[in-house]
Amino acid sequence: MIGKVRFCAPVARFADLAGMSEPSARVTRSDLRPAAPVRVTVPEPVWTERLMLRRLEGRDRDAFLGLVKDNTAHLEGLFPLHEPGESDDAYFDRMLDAAAEGDARGNAWRRVALLGDGSIVGCFHLNAITRGLAWEADASWWIAREHTGRGLATEGVRAMLDHAFEPLPAGLGLHAVHCGISPGNAASRRVAEKCGFRCVPDRQSYLKVGPNWVMHDFFIAEPDG
Structure with a gap:
């Protein structure tokens, strides 16, 4: 497998974790999205x-x-x-x-x-x-x-x-x-x-x-x- 998967979450959620006065919300798995597609190499026959x-x-x-x-x-x-x-x-x-x-x-x-x-x-x-x-x-x-x-x-x-x-x-x-x-x-x-x-x-x-x-x-x- 090549390439790395980088997950991004909305800025407001990280601001909340930093103690700022944004509405509190829990980051769930559905909030995470890959920043780039994953590429898988398959050996040639x-x-x-x-x-x-x-x-x-x-x-x-x-x-x-x-x-x-x-x-x-x-x-x-x-x-x-x-x-x-x-x-x-x-x-x-x-x-x-x-x-x-x-x-x-x-x-x-x-x-x-x-x-x-x-x-x-x-x-x-x-x-x-x-x-x-x-x-x-x-x-x-x-x-x-x-x-x-x-x-x-x-x-x-x-x-x-x-x-x-x-x-x-x-x-x-x-x-x-x-x-x-x-x-x-x-x-x-x-x-x-x-x-x-x-x-x-x-x-x-x-x-x-x-x-x-x-x-x-x-x-x-x-x-x-």
Whole structure:
């Protein structure tokens, strides 16, 4: 969000507060008015031949939750979805807030993928963006089961990496992007390797998948890779 909102109240009311002999009246919320309109910046989508990658929006609630519900068995094998006791609406609100806060703070880039007809088919995320001695991020992605096998994941990951490595301000200006892939996830491994990720054999880590902690192989992509 850019710009500041400045609220103005009638002069007579401030005079009253200063002890002058104006009629006493209480300033209410309805008396306050913004001196200038508030402008909100919305990040530009990233386009590919078949996909548009854009930030999750409130209007996506029904379509997004429907897609997640239809793919629960598929997705729970990749990463955790709902927090314990979390409703569908609360889950969506958490995803919505995470996307907006990631852009505002610059520590995440979380996008849904849409086809030309406007249907949501998956997500592409860059999380834990750090800008210290090295500028890096952790990547994750998924495509709905009914849309797998069409090259959409590869197309989306390539676009995500292009945006990650594009210098500021057009892109994120990152130096490296990591991802963790479980040894049994052959499909994601193929996508990663097609997009320039390379496996680092001596670096593995446990990541949470549903209720379990699963050892994942460590992959890295770099601009000159």
